[in-house]
Amino acid sequence: MFTGIVQGMAVVEEITAVTGLSTFAIRFPENSTENVTIGASVAINGTCLTVTRQDGNTLFFDAMQETLKLTTLGDLEPGHSVNFERAARIGDEIGGHLLSGHIHTTANVVDIIRPENNVTLWFEVPEPWARYIFAKGYIAINGASLTIGEVDGNRFNVHLIPETLRATTFGTIEKGMRVNIEIDSQTQTIVDTLARLGYNRPAPAL
Template sequence: MYTGIVHGAYTVTKIRRRPGLNSLSLTLPAVLLEGLDIGASVGIDGVCMTVTSIDGALVSFDAMQQTLSLTTLGDLEEGQYVNVERSAKQGAEIGGHLISGHVDATAELVAIEQPENNCTLRFKLPSDLMKYVFAKGFIGLHGCSLTVAELEKTSGIMSVCLIPETLRSTNLGRLGVGSRVNIEVDRQTQAIVDTVERVLAERELQG
């Protein structure tokens, strides 16, 4: 599990592409290397990844075909920045909302608005996830815990507002129109919606 407060955006140093598998290597700072072992879970752009090797500051992860197909990790190139978060420890402050690292889908950035000292990003959501997203609710974008500012139900456009610190410390400020981001809906909201739907369906069957 992750807190949704990423530690920073770091460069993809090397990508080794093999049939059905990409090995991603990142150069991480000392603060993220402390206590990091092979087998540990690390959030990479919101995707829960397992450390496969550590060579000094160079840390590697393997992304299987399903991960490459479902998330943006399959589109990465060397030199790009990814958001990184170590897994949450017991007793850690939850400054955002809990993120599992199991991405639901990707969403396309369709508009960027940047009035002075503000930034609003608008994304087109997949239709099957719309029922789990609400204005003022939580959403995970590239591993960042964010609040939904607005949601246009008819168009499926969701807006989030970013403060300067978020733009500085994550890769969201590097996105352009047409970029895709990994999205994870709030699991608590998803559980409530699915439970209500199931109960209503059972009542309807019972007459």
């Protein structure tokens, strides 16, 4: 379980691909891997991965082809930065909203607006997933818990303050990039329940 509060950025050092599996070697900032154990869960751009090996501040993760297909992990290359969050522990402050680290879909960055002292990002999700996106609702984008601003069809925006831009990969995001999306679980449950009662559109095909 995760909170959606990104703890920092890590750098992809190496990717080793074999049939059906890719291994990511990711270098973390100093002191951010203390007490990490093999088998621990870490969210990389919002995707829950399991630590398989450690070499100092470099952690290794395996991702199956299905994971690469359903997330943006397959787009990563050595040198790319990623958001990370270690799994939440009992007693941790929940500053965002609870996340599972299971990505529902991806979205494309369709516009970037840069007014003074903040940035507004517009995303486009596949049409079936728009039914879960509401103004002022929660959403996780690349592992960051964010509040949805405006919604226009299957497009929505979020407003980011300078600290968010500094502490996450959103500071270098570009138009056309893909991001991982995890829908708020409570919102999904409510919408799907209403759909079963005939008050909404059919659930998306998975």
